Amino acid sequence: MEQALAVGIAQYRMRGNVAENVEVAKALISEACSLGAEIVCLPELFAYYYFPQKREIPRSKLQEFARYFTSIVEELREVCISHEVSLVAGSLVENHENSYYNTSVLIDENGNVVGKYRKTHIPSDECYHEDSCFDAGSHDFRPFMLRGVEVGVLICFDQWFPEPVRAYALNGAKLVFYPTAIGWVSGIAQTEGNWKEAWEVIQRGHAIANSVPIVTVNRIGVEDRITFWGSSFIVDQFGSVIARMGIEEEGVVVRRVDLRLGEKIREGWGFFRGRRPELYSRVTT
Amino acid sequence: MEQALAVGIAQYRMRGNVAENVEVAKALISEACSLGAEIVCLPELFAYYYFPQKREIPRSKLQEFARYFTSIVEELREVCISHEVSLVAGSLVENHENSYYNTSVLIDENGNVVGKYRKTHIPSDECYHEDSCFDAGSHDFRPFMLRGVEVGVLICFDQWFPEPVRAYALNGAKLVFYPTAIGWVSGIAQTEGNWKEAWEVIQRGHAIANSVPIVTVNRIGVEDRITFWGSSFIVDQFGSVIARMGIEEEGVVVRRVDLRLGEKIREGWGFFRGRRPELYSRVTT
Numbered sequence: 100m101e102q103a104l105a106v107g108i109a110q111y112r113m114r115g116n117v118a119e120n121v122e123v124a125k126a127l128i129s130e131a132c133s134l135g136a137e138i139v140c141l142p143e144l145f146a147y148y149y150f151p152q153k154r155e156i157p158r159s160k161l162q163e164f165a166r167y168f169t170s171i172v173e174e175l176r177e178v179c180i181s182h183e184v185s186l187v188a189g190s191l192v193e194n195h196e197n198s199y200y201n202t203s204v205l206i207d208e209n210g211n212v213v214g215k216y217r218k219t220h221i222p223s224d225e226c227y228h229e230d231s232c233f234d235a236g237s238h239d240f241r242p243f244m245l246r247g248v249e250v251g252v253l254i255c256f257d258q259w260f261p262e263p264v265r266a267y268a269l270n271g272a273k274l275v276f277y278p279t280a281i282g283w284v285s286g287i288a289q290t291e292g293n294w295k296e297a298w299e300v301i302q303r304g305h306a307i308a309n310s311v312p313i314v315t316v317n318r319i320g321v322e323d324r325i326t327f328w329g330s331s332f333i334v335d336q337f338g339s340v341i342a343r344m345g346i347e348e349e350g351v352v353v354r355r356v357d358l359r360l361g362e363k364i365r366e367g368w369g370f371f372r373g374r375r376p377e378l379y380s381r382v383t384t
Numbered sequence: 385m386e387q388a389l390a391v392g393i394a395q396y397r398m399r400g401n402v403a404e405n406v407e408v409a410k411a412l413i414s415e416a417c418s419l420g421a422e423i424v425c426l427p428e429l430f431a432y433y434y435f436p437q438k439r440e441i442p443r444s445k446l447q448e449f450a451r452y453f454t455s456i457v458e459e460l461r462e463v464c465i466s467h468e469v470s471l472v473a474g475s476l477v478e479n480h481e482n483s484y485y486n487t488s489v490l491i492d493e494n495g496n497v498v499g500k501y502r503k504t505h506i507p508s509d510e511c512y513h514e515d516s517c518f519d520a521g522s523h524d525f526r527p528f529m530l531r532g533v534e535v536g537v538l539i540c541f542d543q544w545f546p547e548p549v550r551a552y553a554l555n556g557a558k559l560v561f562y563p564t565a566i567g568w569v570s571g572i573a574q575t576e577g578n579w580k581e582a583w584e585v586i587q588r589g590h591a592i593a594n595s596v597p598i599v600t601v602n603r604i605g606v607e608d609r610i611t612f613w614g615s616s617f618i619v620d621q622f623g624s625v626i627a628r629m630g631i632e633e634e635g636v637v638v639r640r641v642d643l644r645l646g647e648k649i650r651e652g653w654g655f656f657r658g659r660r661p662e663l664y665s666r667v668t669t
Contacts (some may be wrong), residue, residue, distance in 0.1 A: 339578070
């Protein structure tokens with residue numbers, strides 16, 4: 100297994116059309132590679148405005164978005180080959196058997212699609228009406244192999260649930276990615292506390308509990324009622340933030356992530372060996 | 385259900401003998417009550433030095449500690465009655481059918497023992513050799529009723545695992561307590577990162593994921609190789625620290641905890657209704 104991996108995160112503002120967004124994504128992947136990235140992660144739904152902000156998305160619109168799926172993946176495969184880089188391709192609208200999924204595609208440095216992850220936890224909330232357009236994927240949280248490393252991929256709302264990241268880690272993931280689209284919603288007071296802080300804290304918690312580094316990549320910019328808060332970050336296996344982008348920063352950050360720390364922590368602290376799975380049945384019922 | 389509860393935390397340095405420690409505990413409970421506490425939490429193993437620091441604890445020593453169990457509980461029941469306060473009695477050494485447990489006793493404001501929680505996750509680590517003296521309890525993580533509120537109780541090392549607190553919350557806990565004994569160990573470099581920060585962050589993460597306030601009560605002082613770091617805290621249902629004691633502070637803090645916030649967050653964000661338990665089987669195997 101690799102001892103360390105240079106991870107690139109690409110954070111940007113979405114433009115008006117798909118082609119333009121894909122061009123920006125490709126340019127940022129290229130920039131990350133020039134900084135030494137071996138694996139790059141894009142934001143959730145990186146080719147479009149965050150359309151689930153509207154409750155009613157016409158089926159025709161989803162069809163249109165899904166038609167780009169194959170050609171975008173093809174373009175990204177070429178980028179991976181030419182830069183010899185692996186990619187967690189944020190997410191795209193995927194049509195499969197008359198359902199639409201919020202799907203992340205994993206591409207290795209030879210341009211092979213090594214797997215797909217269809218978002219399993221679908222938000223249903225003001226300005227995040229994904230339940231009105233996406234079906235929920237089913238997944239066994241078995242990691243994908245990229246650069247010889249077991250990689251887990253989850254998407255945005257998944258990050259508020261301890262179970263999917265736990266399952267990936269128990270299945271051997273050494274690194275977990277969360278392409279994301281989250282921000283402040285105008286007209287909603289944050290009476291429950293600081294959303295952005297809670298969002299980072301809960302993911303740092305996942306990193307600690309599971310001794311895995313976590314890479315979360317968000318977009319920036321204002322789209323209708325949402326001000327996306329950027330702040331993409333990488334945390335190490337003990338929850339220390341080792342990279343964090345700005346709220347309005349467009350660009351890439353590349354950070355070398357030590358993959359050996361997880362084993363050391365997990366062993367030293369007994370975070371896996373100390374588990375009592377026979378007592379956890381409530382979690383699955 | 386109560387809308388809010390005045391929660392008292394009692395943090396102190398352990399003295400040389402059991403009787404003295406129990407006196408300090410009682411005095412602090414009394415102090416917390418004078419500040420309006422309706423429920424008070426003591427630290428883990430609040431009547432003794434943290435003896436599991438040594439690998440070999442003679443069975444006779446455990447027997448001796450366990451003999452105090454009944455009389456200490458009796459004393460605390462009287463305190464609860466006289467102050468009309470509920471108590472999460474940190475933990476004590478309990479002997480049951482030739483096994484020794486690290487056991488928290490829950491006493492209501494009428495002096496009734498409403499339940500016991502035997503620590504389920506037992507650390508086995510340098511200076512935390514609890515596996516050499518304690519058996520692991522089994523528990524279904526069903527909350528206890530104190531002051532009309534469903535209360536979850538876990539102990540120290542349990543706090544590094546997402547499952548027990550998750551199970552309590554799914555079973556209806558509105559508030560979770562963690563009596564604790566944790567500190568820095570001299571002679572061990574913190575090469576994995578900041579232990580104390582990770583300890584707080586992971587528990588704030590539990591609070592957010594489960595929309596429950598968390599109350600963690602640690603000891604202070606230097607005992608052989610361990611410098612206990614105090615820093616007992618209360619976090620609300622969105623992970624905001626609403627009370628935090630000092631590293632060397634002896635005394636009590638009483639904080640009114642709003643119990644309604646959890647429902648609002650859980651509903652608003654869909655943290656429970658959005659779960660996919662049918663996909664989580666890896667967590668219990």
